[in-house]
Amino acid sequence: MKKFLLITAVLTLLASCGSKDKGQLVGVKGKKWHPEKPYGMTLVPGGAFIMGKADDDLAGIQDAPAKTVTVRAFYMDETEITNSEYRQFVEWVRDSTIRTKLAILADEVGETDPTSPGIGQFAFKGANEEDMSVYEKYMFDNYSGLGETGYEGKKLNKDIDLVFDTAEYPDEFYAEVMDTMYLPIEESYNGQRTWDVTKFKFQYTYMDIQKAAKNRNLRRKDVIMKEEVAIYPDTTAWIRDFAYSYNEPMHNDYFWHDAYSEYPVVGITWKQAKAFCQWRTLKHNSYRKEKKKAFVNSYRLPSEAEWEYAARGGLQAATFPWGGPYAKNDRGCFMANFKPLRGDYAADQALYTVEADAYEPNDFNLYNMAGNVSEWVNASYDPGSYEFVSTINPSVNDKNNQRKVVRGGSWKDVAYFLQVSSRDYEYADSSRSYIGFRTVQDYMGTEVTANSRR
Known part of the structure; x- marks a missing residue:
């Protein structure tokens, strides 16, 4: 018994001598984390804002009544994906x-x-x-x-x-x-x-966390989903979207020709936009794995609340990303690419789309949050969703509802759809010559809020 106690005491002494924590609770020390801004993105600080239409827009408040919500910080592409x-x-x-x-x-x-x-x-x-x-x-x-x-x-x-x-x-x-x-x-x-x-098909897997959270008895393999998506843009959208209209040059050249390299990609379905996000995550993390760096959060489509918050650029109750209430500035110049003056498409200096970084950015340094192309968001369209969504990081995305929200208006839309609070939708498997997308990535680290900047 004495020998056992002696051996225990020696082992305890040796363990104490070889420990750097001096026997204290110091936690597990991992690698020091430094937030890294992804290339081409800007940090949108989290904060609260009034989401939806003003009371004087009686038609608009039917599916977008005013509601105060809060979103966390995230990175967002400065331009639409080109x-x-x-x-x-x-x-x-x-x-x-x-x-x-x-x-x-x-x-x-x-x-x-x-x-x-x-x-x-x-x-x-x-x-x-x-x-x-x-x-x-x-x-x-x-x-x-x-x-x-x-x-x-x-x-x-x-x-x-x-x-x-x-x-x-x-x-x-x-x-x-x-x-x-x-x-x-x-x-x-x-x-x-x-x-x-x-x-050209892209295969990927992802975890359906919502499904896992709602049924904790499921095994992990039951919530691992596999997708295969044909990823080439539908260039015929330029023809199908406009009957009795000559748009063959856009069909022939828009996606592949270098003259349009910096223009926003269109003809992309919601599912293709989701696949792009998965690929971008895979590509970035493959590089970080080679460099023995920690993985980054996934790239994804923004929620509807995130998109509207980012589009407002910190301006509360504004009509457009630049404020408003007009689509022109004080010099009479149009502030975005849309369909002005009853169909004079060229009045805003653009017939179809323009470069993704055209016009002035909003106060979050985001370009074309109004006009140019409408943008897919990670949300299913429900006219009553504002009534029941959470007030923190609200998100409604029902996989059984194939009507997916698009925001921001496009080059072929009237000014109403350019308003930051206007809602529209398209079906998830549809591709249009006026719908593109941009991606976001969750911010990790000390929370950054717009309130703290004031």
Whole structure:
């Protein structure tokens, strides 16, 4: 018994000597966190505001009665997502699809040597175990090939650049894969063969936290949702949206031509906008993982309350982002891109859309929160939602309600829809030539509020 007490005392003494907390409750020390403003975004400080229409707008208050609400701080894109930015998403999905097809064919034909001059250099990285870490080998041996295709969990080789010049294809297997990514020869015209954009699909998973919170008996796998979204914009929206109107040039050039790179992307469904947010999160966190940095919060669409709060730019009870009550300034110049003067589209110096950073930003440094393109938000349209939503971070998004809210008005709308309190909706699977989006990201760290700035 004495020996046991002696050993215990020695172990306690050694534990105390080797501890830096001196036996005190100091908490677990993690990495020091420094908030990092995402590129192209601005910080919108949290605060309270009066959301909705004024009492004198008797028609408008039917679905947007005045209500005081509070939102937390968040980052928001200074501009609408542009064609250039969305093309980065499209090309990433295209290239990932090609690499996956190349790796699968390389495996099927037995060309898995990464040093080979042919398709083998695009084989899955798991084909060469010498290049894998202990953890990667463990995960590969135990989890790869458990999905529907048998190739899930295998790592693509992104160290080799893809070849798009047909004269430089490395072998026939490579040509075979590339051939499947283009439209058939009989569907080409003007001597040009184009991509089969129906192949550009983005797969992602997410956790349905609302579902998990409402039913705590569900297993984790029951609330992990999988989505697959065809992500190429519907360029035919320029034709379908306007009967008996010549808009073919916009259909042909608007999305892909460099002349429109800094213009807002349109022809995007609500589901495609959500997919873009998932991809942006994946891309940012993949980089941070390589640099051994903490992950950032997810990029997402703003809630309806967040969008209106940001659009107001700190101005209480204002009609427009610049104040109002008029759509012109004191020099007679229009303050946004919309449909003025009974259809004189050119009166505001723009026929269709304009660059995403055109006109003056509001006091939160956000451009085109009124006009240019309407914007998807993460909310389902319910005319009575203002009556029952919470007063803190209000959000209504019913997955069974496919009517999704759009805000801000567009280049083809009259001034009423440019008002920061006006509500409109479109169906989640619809794409329009006048609807785009911008993203937000939750702010982490010491809370920043607009009240504290005053």
